[in-house]
Amino acid sequence: MNLEINTAVKGIYGFTVVNASTGASRYIGEFVAEESPNLIVTSGLNQIGSGNELIYTCVVGTDSTPTTLSMTALGNQIATTNTQQASTQGTQSTSPYFSWYRRTFRFGQGAAAGNLTEVGVKTSGGVLFSRALIVDSAGSPTTLTILADEYLDVPYEFRMYPDTMDTIVTVPLNGTDYTCTLRSANINTIPDYFNYGISSGLGSYNTTYFYSGGIGSLTGGPSGNSYYHNHNLVGGYVNDTFERVFNFSAGLNNANFNEGINSLYLRTAKGYFQVGFSPSIPKTSYMTLSLNLTIKWANYVI
Numbered sequence: 001m002n003l004e005i006n007t008a009v010k011g012i013y014g015f016t017v018v019n020a021s022t023g024a025s026r027y028i029g030e031f032v033a034e035e036s037p038n039l040i041v042t043s044g045l046n047q048i049g050s051g052n053e054l055i056y057t058c059v060v061g062t063d064s065t066p067t068t069l070s071m072t073a074l075g076n077q078i079a080t081t082n083t084q085q086a087s088t089q090g091t092q093s094t095s096p097y098f099s100w101y102r103r104t105f106r107f108g109q110g111a112a113a114g115n116l117t118e119v120g121v122k123t124s125g126g127v128l129f130s131r132a133l134i135v136d137s138a139g140s141p142t143t144l145t146i147l148a149d150e151y152l153d154v155p156y157e158f159r160m161y162p163d164t165m166d167t168i169v170t171v172p173l174n175g176t177d178y179t180c181t182l183r184s185a186n187i188n189t190i191p192d193y194f195n196y197g198i199s200s201g202l203g204s205y206n207t208t209y210f211y212s213g214g215i216g217s218l219t220g221g222p223s224g225n226s227y228y229h230n231h232n233l234v235g236g237y238v239n240d241t242f243e244r245v246f247n248f249s250a251g252l253n254n255a256n257f258n259e260g261i262n263s264l265y266l267r268t269a270k271g272y273f274q275v276g277f278s279p280s281i282p283k284t285s286y287m288t289l290s291l292n293l294t295i296k297w298a299n300y301v302i
Contacts (some may be wrong), residue, residue, distance in 0.1 A: 003169065003293050004243075005182050005273050008161040009048065010098075010300035011038045011130045013119050015144060016153040020109040029137070032144050036119070038132035039067045040299055042240065044123075048270065048297055049237035049244055050197035053124035057082045058105035058154050061118045064141055067131050074120050074131060079112040081105050085153060089195070093188045097162060097218075099271070101195045104155040110148040117143055121156050130156075158195070161300050162187045162271055164218060178277050185221045185265060185272040193269035198244050198295065199233060200269045208232075208248050209265040212257035215276035222263040222274055227255040234292060243296040250289045257283065266293055 013036040017026045047054060063075020085104040092098050105121075120131040136142040146152050162184035169180050193200040213224025227250060234245035248264055255261055260280030266273045275293065283289055 003171070003180055003182055003275055003291070004296060005167065005184070005293065006163050006296045006298070007271055008298055008300035009040055009045070010159045010161065011040055011121075012036065012157045012159070013038060013132055014155045015134070016155075017144075017146060017150050018153065020149050020151055026150070028144065032142060033135050033137045033139070036132050036135050038119075038130040039069065040130045041067070041071050041128055042069045043072050043127050044129035045242050045297065045299070046237070046239050047123045047125070047127050047129060048197055049199070049242070050125075051199045052127070052197050053195055054129055054197065055101065055103050055121050055156055055158055055195055056124040057122040057126070058107075058156065059120045059122060060107070060112050060116050060152070060154070061120075062115060064117045064133065067133060071131050072128050074118050074128075076118075078114055079107055081107045081111065083108070089190050091188050091190055095164070097164060097187045098159045099187075099190050099194060100157050100159045102155055102157040103195075104153055107146075107152040107154070109151045112146045112152045113148045113150070115143045115145050117141065119154060159300070160194075160270055160297075162218070173281065176279075178279065178281065181215060181276040181278075183215055183274050183276070184218055185216065185274040187218050187272075189272065191267070191269050191271055196269050198268050198270040199237075207267055208246060210248065210250055210255040210261050211263040211265060212259040213262055215263045215274040221272065222265050222276075224259065224262065225257055226265075229254075242298060243294050245292050245294045248289075248291040248293065250283060252285050252288060255283050255289065256285055261289070264291065264293065266295075268295060270295065270297065
């Protein structure tokens, strides 16, 4: 049995320019938007399948070529920094729901001096995660001029949007057809290791569970008795697939609930997920059970 759940990702840049001598921020709102949406490029989407830290380094440059998914570098990078001024994370608890991680990078005095037109972030492995043109309030490409006596702060916010609609599929197992309800879980809880790829934290915070009770709401999880084990990832990540497969396995003496197995629960660095079964899956000490759940991701589209 193999089941699939989808998620979506997005990022936003901001900019603050500060005079190094006075500490005063220069108003740039008349020609630079407060927030610049970005495209998470293919190399960045692939990094979500890894265990790397996703938002690690910020880069700026002077090229004006529109962003494409295939980009692996800025067009003309002139400065880079991994100096972190602040980081925070949380969730938006109203629609559209999402988990977010925000890191503010600082370019020292004069380090980013010039006429900037592009910005990006890279992972801890040096791979380009996202790239954007700097835009004005109308969304048109613009230029942000940084002077030699100024430093630049760039906050970047990474978001992951859970699927808030149930997916219902019928899957055969051992001669019985099971109606499976796939649903996101605990969407108001920030996942552990959220700024890392989906394979991070396996065996510590992020685990797999069988439950005797049914699934919960989007903001909750399954109920009843449970059996859990460390994640078993199926195979390595394959570039450009944008998915990882997690295996749920129960040996002869595991998950033998009187009620049968009514649900699964998966904790990952990229969200929490649950699957309900109707009817319940019978499991006894004479049986082993192995189920796969595939988590997919893509750029967020409104």
